[in-house]
Amino acid sequence: AQTVTQSQPEMSVQEAETVTLSCTYDTSESDYYLFWYKQPPSRQMILVIRQEAYKQQNATENRFSVNFQKAAKSFSLKISDSQLGDAAMYFCAYRSARRANSKLTFGKGITLSVRP
């Protein structure tokens, strides 16, 4: 079974600064997808960024980028130029590429606060 670990329960960043959220995972599969979701107080799960395991290039979406280290099974999220609206809970998630097992497996999440 796949597992996703987010070992930092909370982090804080100064507005306009950069912060990195850590995530590791365990799998025996070679083909899979990784995601970061943001959950603000509204509870809506919002996709931040996704990465296909077969791609060596790290995904980027505006101020958000990942550091995907497949051999180390590490998938960290970097938020640049942090904004007050980035404050939320962030979840790392794994999805197998096998159609028979396509659910998302989540980490426990990390609460990010942004200091003005």
Add this chain to the structure above:
Amino acid sequence: GAGVSQSPSNKVTEKGKDVELRCDPISGHTALYWYRQRLGQGLEFLIYFQGNSAPDKSGLPSDRFSAERTGESVSTLTIQRTQQEDSAVYLCASSLRLGIGQNENTIYFGEGSWLTVV
């Protein structure tokens, strides 16, 4: 619809009562998922539908929990004889059938149904 729609958004029920939670997935999405999120916790997988069948029910915590899906569209999660530990947000999500396209790899979530058992 434009997004995943869930109802009710909030439900308070007495211990021992049955509740039904409804999910309307994004139009055309064949895969549908139910997750549970207790306060301050991560998301626990409950059940997955592909079309109207449920190939993975491994996350249902007890036989008090059941779910069905009809017409490859709406799904209902039913909790019988609710207990206080059932209090949580129940999140529904949907996706296209897993494939090689980027959009097919992403699961989209509704806003959840907040259940409080008193």
